[in-house]
Amino acid sequence: MQHLKPSRGPGQDGKAGPPPADAAYSDAQLLLAARLYYVDGILQTKIGRMVGVSQAKVSRMLAAARQRGLVRITVPEFEPRDAALEQQLCRRLKLKHAVVVRQIAGQSPAESRNTLGYFAGSVAAGWLAACGTIAVAGGRTLQCLADSMGRQPGPAQPTIVQAMGNVDAAPGQYDGSEIGRGLAQRWRGNFLALNTPAFVPDASVCRRLGEMREIREVFERLASADAALVGIGNLVESVFIERRVLQPRDIQSLRRAGAVGEILGRFYNDAGKQCATPYCDRVISMALDKLRKIPLVVGVVAGDDRTEAIRAALRGGLINALVIDDRAARLLLESRRLTGRR
Structure with a gap:
């Protein structure tokens, strides 16, 4: 195939510089590869044999075709959020904010x-x-x-405070x-770590750790938090079971005590009140009353x-904003006896 030979532009030293990486390919070559x-769904290895280049160069040709405007990829409009459900959640549950993201069928x-x-x-x-x-x-x-939060959208450089100890001895990416x-780094803020396990062996250990100056300072800062980000767990798919902090028999005990959900490692009942169990005195995290x-x-x-x-977290006034998928949002709105926190 005949290649175009575009003129070379001057380099930094005034001499002719190298051509752009894609300049060796004509529009016709790029259109053929594209x-x-x-359109035809041919593998890049086979395309390489047809246009006389390696597979790696086929990838560069496809990129060059897009850069030159020879390939224009269009995607039908897709709105990932459900604004109607967001409005319903805020109105019916008295939430300050809600974002509802559409769930695609078949997603894991x-x-x-x-x-x-x-x-x-x-x-x-935002x-x-x-x-x-x-928190x-x-x-x-x-x-x-x-x-996915990216850079802090406001001028403030916030202090991020860990509100619950780590699930086990080796902190994971979702501790x-x-x-x-990670948030503090991206937002150029400060980070206060709660350097303890989430669960300790007994109440005396929990009490002694809570008396340490470093731990007290974290809890004092948590008490003045302007906002909190919390997950909402249940007793079916629990990270505490996954990482073997709690055993199935422990979950059965929590069920007998009336537990239906978990926030900050604290298990609460249908009214959003912390269940009276031995685990109350073993967890190191912000108390639900403080939350x-x-x-x-x-x-x-x-x-x-x-x-x-x-539903129980809403009844107990534990949350007043939601990030949720659309299927869960619909089920929540269909459920009865909801009372939202103001």
């Missing part, structure tokens, strides 16, 4: 969490723009949301320590198995 790939739980986080991240970040202190819990869905540290006093508490949920837990 046609074979995008992990895919649903990632989609929710991607499309809701910038919206939730809610926090004026906040000076933000952050842990959780898989919350981690997906935080990863509050990792989520909070209720924070002006903005955003519950972050993906999946249609959390309706009862969300």
